[in-house]
Amino acid sequence: MPVIDLDYLRDILEELLRCPSPTGYTDEIAHRVCKEMDRMGVPYQLTRRGAIRARIKGEASKPARAMVSHLDTLGAQVKSLKDNGRLELVPIGHWSARFAEGGRVILFSERGAYSGTVLPLKASGHTYNNGVDDMPVGWDYVELRVDAYAKTAGDLEKLGIEIGDFVAFHPQPEFLDNGYIVSRHLDNKAGVALMLASMKALVDSGRKPTVDVYWLFTIAEEIGHGATSILTPEIASLVAIDNGTTAPGQNSDEFGVTMSMADQTGPFDYHLTQKLVHLCKEYNIKVRKDIFRFYRSDAASAVEAGADVRTALATFGVDASHGYERIHMHALRSLAELCVCYALSPVEIARDAREFASIKGFTHQPTEEADQDLVPEVSEPDELSADAQS
Template identity: 55%
Template structure:
């Protein structure tokens, strides 16, 4: 195995293209086309599910027991709940995020016939009008509304624009990369993970690295609403590595630097052997890393297992500050993750026995103790 050089310029450019492509869960076609174009440029074959989840293939020396590496390209967003008499729009969230992070956000409304720009505002937004009431009003999605940048003052104006209940809103990401390497943006969860996966693929292809078994990069489109990798995974996959965000918050061990390896989330522990293989690779190749456990978190791995897939799963993350809000990461974590993914792709399968769906005791591992 070889530790490849990650093209940081490619990683950052890919991340920015992803961030500037709207993709709230349920409205992901544009970002699917973008990722497919990137795979075509790298000469990587792929296929799509009916709804647009992407399953690519990097061929190895043998086809089984093959592995998958997954990131999701859908994001949080909002949807029109009702058209209001004052010409504003009532909203509901797409995915789980707090309305306090939506207040003041610029967004694009997608209708059946076009799109409109606007701003999500609290119901009492003017300090000159409401004075202390702006600080005392309740929080939550029932207390915000969308103001369209058009001449709309009543319900009939909204109907004239072609606005309907169920129209999608994509929240502006407003990314900024500082000279110190910090990346601030909405939706780094999990567009940063998708950029990491594409950068690892680019490194493997550019350096002509040989893989021992087939590896399937997966890009899912419904992780934020729970289903994630449940449909994109084929039964022949024995190992699945998920790339997503960690939570660098008080009480957590995640970091904005290096790789954060998740030992468990709210769905339970990750596969012992696969998780410890990743720890071993970090140690062997001097990739900075730490371990963490997430209490209020689930990922594509949980969706795959709950769908009935008998697959070993693990989760590696980039530490995100203010997850599901206005997020921040550091480029160091993304580079570290890309190196780990590229090395993992080159490694042998955990156990040759895993090529069998069900088999004998022979070859089955045992944990130390």
């Protein structure tokens, strides 16, 4: 298996994190990713709005495979210019104002960029005493203070700040010596970085994929659009690369690959998901399974848009997703390795090369009873306890 360049993975992730890209303001990160593919010699195309479709040619063109991650992140927009010289905000994407409070930001106006801080309406303990702690959590209870002279709404207008201006939150990344990475926007800059690292490993190895592999980078996943208009008819399988939800009650982990079996839109494709799990086991990549209840991905948007593709969601476990997130390099390396293994793996469902075909060659799912001879024996206690008997 081609080796993942971990130094490259770390460096490109750090670069991506420092490139602001809230949904709707993604032009610059599209330029950065395209520059990286130019360097690797991988051909690509852009949609009108900047989603990217790159292709590494395989031994055959069909049934093509695709992997997808999103360039856009959470952020905010200016809702109104307030009389006190502060700015009301509305979120881009679904995230709590709890994680916006205290955040350092960049506001992009037509005249230029301004730095600032998101503060609760009652920010000073010396002024409000316990009132600071009694403030509710919500976007109605925070405001943006720009680092420029602004004591009235008129002052903000003179600065060129307008309703609708985009606000990007500083990621504040930390790369620790023990392999942990802490930052905002690891969802999904980390997915983009590991996809680029897997592309690099494949190109550097000189090995040709089994079939054409498309590497897709979308620009509006955080608001639900995702991979709605970037697929080609040749693509039969789509693997979304995104974050897993490491938290109590979940089975995701910050180490290895976490395969999502379903999210809020329903189950992922049985055969594609099982193939990825089996590849992990074959190549000794740590893997576990999980189900995400309040989650949707690029794969869901593609299917909802009418794409007849098999879908799967392969993730790296993230702690505190949509907040100050934490991952471990082990998960990023593991998922990058899986991407390479998948690109080089044989096609098992040849019928997928055609959009419509007869029943011949159509897949089966196991329905037979389990072989009891393969099930380990469970010893029974000689006698029941008094509590059990009652």
